[in-house]
Amino acid sequence: xxxxxxxxxxxxxxxxxxxxxxxxxxxxxxxxxxxxxxxxxxxxxxxxxxxxxxxxxxxxxxxxxxxxxxxxxxxxxxxxxxxxxxxxxxxxxxxxxxxxxxxxxxxxxxxxxxxxxxxxxxxxxxxxxxxxxxxxxxxxxxxxxxxxxxxxxxxxxxxxxxxxxxxxxxxxxxxxxxxxxxxxxxxxxxxxxxxxxxxxxxxxxxxxxxxxxxxxxxxxxxxxxxxxxxxxxxxxxxxxxxxxxxxxxxxxxxxxxxxxxxxxxxxxxxxxxxxxxxxxxxxxxxxxxxxxxxxxxxxxxxxxxxxxxxxxxxxxxxxxxxxxxxx
Amino acid sequence: xxxxxxxxxxxxxxxxxxxxxxxxxxxxxxxxxxxxxxxxxxxxxxxxxxxxxxxxxxxxxxxxxxxxxxxxxxxxxxxxxxxxxxxxxxxxxxxxxxxxxxxxxxxxxxxxxxxxxxxxxxxxxxxxxxxxxxxxxxxxxxxxxxxxxxxxxxxxxxxxxxxxxxxxxxxxxxxxxxxxxxxxxxxxxxxxxxxxxxxxxxxxxxxxxxxxxxxxxxxxxxxxxxxxxxxxxxxxxxxxxxxxxxxxxxxxxxxxxxxxxxxxxxxxxxxxxxxxxxxxxxxxxxxxxxxxxxxxxxxxxxxxxxxxxxxxxxxxxxxxxxxxxxxxxxxxx
Ligand SMILES: Cc1ncc(C[n+]2csc(CCOP(=O)(O)OP(=O)(O)O)c2C)c(N)n1
Ligand SMILES: [Mg+2]
Numbered sequence: 001x002x003x004x005x006x007x008x009x010x011x012x013x014x015x016x017x018x019x020x021x022x023x024x025x026x027x028x029x030x031x032x033x034x035x036x037x038x039x040x041x042x043x044x045x046x047x048x049x050x051x052x053x054x055x056x057x058x059x060x061x062x063x064x065x066x067x068x069x070x071x072x073x074x075x076x077x078x079x080x081x082x083x084x085x086x087x088x089x090x091x092x093x094x095x096x097x098x099x100x101x102x103x104x105x106x107x108x109x110x111x112x113x114x115x116x117x118x119x120x121x122x123x124x125x126x127x128x129x130x131x132x133x134x135x136x137x138x139x140x141x142x143x144x145x146x147x148x149x150x151x152x153x154x155x156x157x158x159x160x161x162x163x164x165x166x167x168x169x170x171x172x173x174x175x176x177x178x179x180x181x182x183x184x185x186x187x188x189x190x191x192x193x194x195x196x197x198x199x200x201x202x203x204x205x206x207x208x209x210x211x212x213x214x215x216x217x218x219x220x221x222x223x224x225x226x227x228x229x230x231x232x233x234x235x236x237x238x239x240x241x242x243x244x245x246x247x248x249x250x251x252x253x254x255x256x257x258x259x260x261x262x263x264x265x266x267x268x269x270x271x272x273x274x275x276x277x278x279x280x281x282x283x284x285x286x287x288x289x290x291x292x293x294x295x296x297x298x299x300x301x302x303x304x305x306x307x308x309x310x311x312x313x314x315x316x317x318x319x320x321x322x323x324x325x326x327x
Numbered sequence: 328x329x330x331x332x333x334x335x336x337x338x339x340x341x342x343x344x345x346x347x348x349x350x351x352x353x354x355x356x357x358x359x360x361x362x363x364x365x366x367x368x369x370x371x372x373x374x375x376x377x378x379x380x381x382x383x384x385x386x387x388x389x390x391x392x393x394x395x396x397x398x399x400x401x402x403x404x405x406x407x408x409x410x411x412x413x414x415x416x417x418x419x420x421x422x423x424x425x426x427x428x429x430x431x432x433x434x435x436x437x438x439x440x441x442x443x444x445x446x447x448x449x450x451x452x453x454x455x456x457x458x459x460x461x462x463x464x465x466x467x468x469x470x471x472x473x474x475x476x477x478x479x480x481x482x483x484x485x486x487x488x489x490x491x492x493x494x495x496x497x498x499x500x501x502x503x504x505x506x507x508x509x510x511x512x513x514x515x516x517x518x519x520x521x522x523x524x525x526x527x528x529x530x531x532x533x534x535x536x537x538x539x540x541x542x543x544x545x546x547x548x549x550x551x552x553x554x555x556x557x558x559x560x561x562x563x564x565x566x567x568x569x570x571x572x573x574x575x576x577x578x579x580x581x582x583x584x585x586x587x588x589x590x591x592x593x594x595x596x597x598x599x600x601x602x603x604x605x606x607x608x609x610x611x612x613x614x615x616x617x618x619x620x621x622x623x624x625x626x627x628x629x630x631x632x633x634x635x636x637x638x639x640x641x642x643x644x645x646x647x648x649x650x651x652x653x654x655x656x657x658x659x660x
Contacts, residue, residue: 034505034577057475057511058442058503084443090474124413126424129441194349297644300635302413303360303422308637 002185006148007177009155010116010222014078015160016187016262018048021076024162027054027067028080037082038118064090064115068098068167071113076162081117084171085131090115097165099142113168114161119147120173120211120262121299121310130262130299137169138240138272145240146192147171149213151181153237156190164192164198166192171239173211195237195246199230204256204320207247207273212260212292219260219316229320242272248280257289258319262310265293290319328378328540330604336378336536338613340370340592342476343395343615345385346404349626350394350411350425356569357412360479362440363425365491368566371591372498374469375539376559379547379628380466380494386434386452388445389468391426392565393438396468401433404621408416414632421635422643426437434463443476445469446495450482453491464516464550465493474517483556484526490555494522494546497560498533504569505577521558533561534589575597 004012017024032045032055045053056063060081064111067077081087087094098111099139121130137145139302144166148154154172161168199220206216213235220231234250236242251257256279259270269290277289295309328336340513345363354363366373373396377387383401402418410417411425419429426440436452439445449467455607456463473479474497486493497517501508508515518528527549531542539561546557564586568575575583599605653659 023577029503030505033510047371055506055510058472059475062475089441105434115522124424126361126426127422128426129362295640297641299409299424300640301361301427302421302635304413304634304637305422305640310639 001182003180004151004183005177006172006181006310007039007155008066009151009183010158010172011042011044012183013155013158013162014044015047017159018044018052022052022266023074024076024078025052025054025055025065025070025237026078026080028060029056029081029082036080038174040116040177041078048303060086060089061093064156065093065097067113068093068111071098071111072101072102072109072205074112074164076112076114078114078116078158078162081115083128083129083174084117084119084133085135087115087117091136094143094167094169095140103142110165111167112165114158114170115167115327116170116172118174119171120175120304122174124301124303124306125299126301127298132294134171134239135263135268136271137171137268142167142190143240144168146238147210148237149208149210149235150195151179152188153190155183155190156188157237158191159187160161160189161309163189166174168192171210175183176211177306193241193243195243196235196237197250198235199233201254202252203230204258204323205232205234205250205254205259206316206320207234207236207259209239209261209269212262215260215311215313215316216315219320220303222313222317223320227321227326229324231320236269239269242276244276244280247273247276251277251281252284255284255286256323257285258292258316258323259289260289260311260316263294264296265291266296286324290323292319328531328537330409330599330602332378333595333599334604336374337595337605338617339399340374340595341613341617341622342404343374343398344592345614345621346398346408346625347394348619350408351567353411353626359425360413360569361426362391363411364570365567366392366395366565368586368591369498369500369533369563370395371539372533372561372563375536376466376468376496376543376547378540379465379543383433385463386436386456387468388436388449388452388465389438390442390445390473391438391440392469392470393426393428394606397428397430397435397438400430400435402428402430402435404625406430408625409629409632412629412632414629415635416632420643423431442610443469443473443478446476446478446482447485449493450486450491453486453493455569456492456625457489463492463552464547465491466496467493467575468496470496470501470503471501471508471517472506472511474520475512476569477558483521483526486556487524487526490553492550493556494551495556495558497558498563499565500565502578505573507577513543516560518558518560523616526556526558528558528560529564530560533563534591536591536595544640551633556598560587576610576646
């Protein structure tokens with residue numbers, strides 16, 4: 001086990017897959033000579049050259065479509081969109097081409113490409129650089145969506161995504177690239193489907209994904225130490241498809257659910273998880289499920305307003321206490 | 328430009344330079360957060376074009392490197408700095424930040440963070456001018472790398488098709504973040520890309536304000552006379568990194584030095600001194616006065632201004648509800 005950073009884990013997955021298969025390529029803005037905004041492709045340009053590590057123009061719609069087109073012929077592009085906010089410009093190709101081509105060709109064509117992007121809100125990047133867009137991607141038939149919450153997942157999910165014949169969107173997080181964690185020394189393929197129990201518990205399930213897994217873990221710690229509440233934390237690293245069985249199993253055990261998301265609430269991960277709970281195990285519930293989420297505002301620049309707009313572990317604790325009638 | 332105007336512009340450019348350098352310092356001191364894109368090196372572009380246009384009257388729109396454009400249009404430097412400090416007194420009430428300076432009263436229609444986003448907005452502003460019959464023009468300042476967005480071509484086509492009064496100014500500083508133009512763009516000289524749309528285009532040195540002014544005058548006159556769009560490319564250079572986390576590993580210090588030899592402010596200063604219109608001592612005083620103004624007024628104002636109130640988090644998401652009730656409730660009389 002090596003203790004490495006999230007970006008290093010992503011870099012390693014790229015490197016191993018590129019070394020193995022000459023048709024694995026990567027493309028994106030400033031990923032080659034500059035080594036990537038978050039260093040996720042560091043050193044690859046020097047090792048694999050400009051034909052396979054492509055510094056693209058600022059043409060998100062264009063280069064995303066180009067990568068998808070190449071994937072029709074078996075190339076496996078890993079397409080980095082520098083920030084998820086810029087993915088709006090690429091969505092036409094992702095959704096209308098990559099996600100649908102297998103279906104509308106009756107299985108003749110497929111788009112085995114990977115889209116990676118830095119999601120999440122960082123610090124004070126303002127309204128046009130702070131969008132969280134998981135909800136947009138996870139509602140598209142034909143597109144898989146995963147979101148790593150630690151270096152091991154970042155490594156293993158990218159490895160699996162590159163090998164998978166379906167298009168996969170990987171939602172990373174701007175604030176997590178320097179986070180450290182254990183990654184297996186040998187090759188490791190994280191499942192693209194399912195969920196992880198990040199901490200076992202009996203009284204309430206805290207559902208999180210990506211950064212909110214960490215709020216949930218921190219909240220679980222506080223709930224245990226200060227309030228004697230045993231919280232289970234479920235890491236929904238696969239947002240599409242969501243793990244119905246995993247959600248059902250945990251709620252059937254704890255009978256209470258809180259869903260923590262960095263995104264705004266409407267049409268989001270929380271609404272979807274609650275719908276699944278209703279469909280799968282409504283009668284197991286002891287209390288109505290609760291969402292912890294951002295305020296429905298374009299992200300403010302001002303630091304204080306920004307903090308007020310985005311939840312954290314304390315909001316998760318508060319929601320749980322309320323659920324137990326303790327606040 | 329008349330000599331008096333040149334002296335005024337020199338004063339303004341010194342303010343623009345020192346303002347940006349002060350922002351850099353405030354960022355290091357963590358008074359400013361988020362992304363910060365600074366303008367030193369490119370001052371002659373904005374100033375030369377706007378001297379040929381009518382600041383505060385013509386509509387201006389740009390990207391995230393927007394402080395100087397806003398100030399040139401008439402925005403109060405105090406309010407621009409307060410915005411960077413995230414204060415309620417900021418030009419966008421602390422909600423926007425560095426990349427989103429707005430001053431509608433001075434027809435500065437904003438800074439936008441998505442590369443290429445302002446192209447069609449500028450054409451739309453020009454469309455509105457055309458409809459309303461005003462004599463303003465729309466001016467869109469963007470970088471070289473923005474021209475690789477598809478919307479650049481879509482906008483040029485529509486602007487030419489509908490003869491919209493819009494001037495596209497391309498500040499070609501040879502880089503888009505860390506990628507040099509040769510590595511991202513098949514054609515280095517951007518004005519050549521415009522020919523296909525029958526839009527007249529011109530290119531000139533963007534470091535010499537007199538040259539920029541002369542070329543900009545023709546461009547502005549063309550658009551204002553109702554002849555449709557014009558594309559002006561200015562060859563320039565940004566001294567600092569793209570934003571604050573950029574250590575400039577993609578270019579050499581020698582290259583930077585070559586450009587600094589042709590500094591827009593120093594060239595204008597020396598020209599005025601040669602013409603006998605300025606002394607070195609006067610210039611030094613000007614720099615000192617500018618720094619004092621920035622410190623004692625601009626920074627002080629920003630430091631002392633209040634933060635937005637958390638209760639107002641949702642203000643400005645929509646129009647004030649009370650003003651919209653007939654439409655929101657369907658009870659229009
Ligand atoms: C749609 C989109 N893609 C990528 C980015 C990231 N980005 C910000 S500025 C920039 C470079 C733009 O270069 P240029 O247009 O030449 O302007 P300059 O910064 O040189 O003034 C990039 C790639 C972005 N903000 N928006
Ligand atoms: Mg540029």
